[in-house]
Amino acid sequence: MANTYESDFYAWANTQAALLRAGALDRADIEHIAEEIESLGKGELRELENRLTVLFTHLLEWRFQPTLRSRGWELTIKEQRRRLRRHLAQNPSLKSKLTQAIEDAYGDAILEAARQTGLAEEAFPQTCPFTPEQAIDDAYWPA
Template sequence: MSKSPLYDRDFYAWANEQASLLRAGKLAAADIAHIAEEIESMGRSEKRELVNRLAVLLLHLLKWQFQPSFRGNSWRLTIEEQRYRLADHLADNPSLKGTLPETTANAYRLALVEAERETGLARSTFPATCPWPFDAIMDEGFWPETGSH
């Protein structure tokens, strides 16, 4: 049974109660198991956020490269926005930089699915693995050209 039945009934109230207990130094009364679980969950959420933003950026870079006739302000602005948001996210969570090879590979797999869906092009049109290093992806001067890998 949960040390705090409130955890299952009203998460917001539980979180506020736990914060108050921790601030007051009442660790014995705190729901330590669930607090630890929630902290771990927050960490996973930060990593998912990185993958999701990177997938959006990679999708638009693929579209930019493989559908040059459709390039427009909307794609350009999405690429710029995701670069800014990713830079901010990594600045807030610098330890995520150590996950970039794995995260980029995961994000690229998602970007491929979306690129196939959004462009109507066969998946085999696109490189099987991410063709750009992370530093290039984030470089505001980097805009992939047709056929360049």
């Protein structure tokens, strides 16, 4: 079965699902199943970090380039906030990872904001100036 895992993941996944549904745990590839389940969880954390990165990038642009504010930035900020709230509601245990996710995402957002604005990385605060509450609050717009 491990060979199928490496050579035909689709077939392996369907076989494993059938074995689990049949209660045939003794024939299931438990180690790889556990690995895939863990991978799904990591994917949810990556999704959180990606949403935060996009949001922070646009909040930084909003704050540091006020004369260039656009409807597109505003709508992207609103969209990311909606998606973040929904993602956290669907995965409430991610709230325990929020502080680290914010730290990681903010570092990426500085690089992306510098790339998009042409400003130096040092122009942006080196620690995230947005609280988790501000990040997802539709009423919060950085001055």
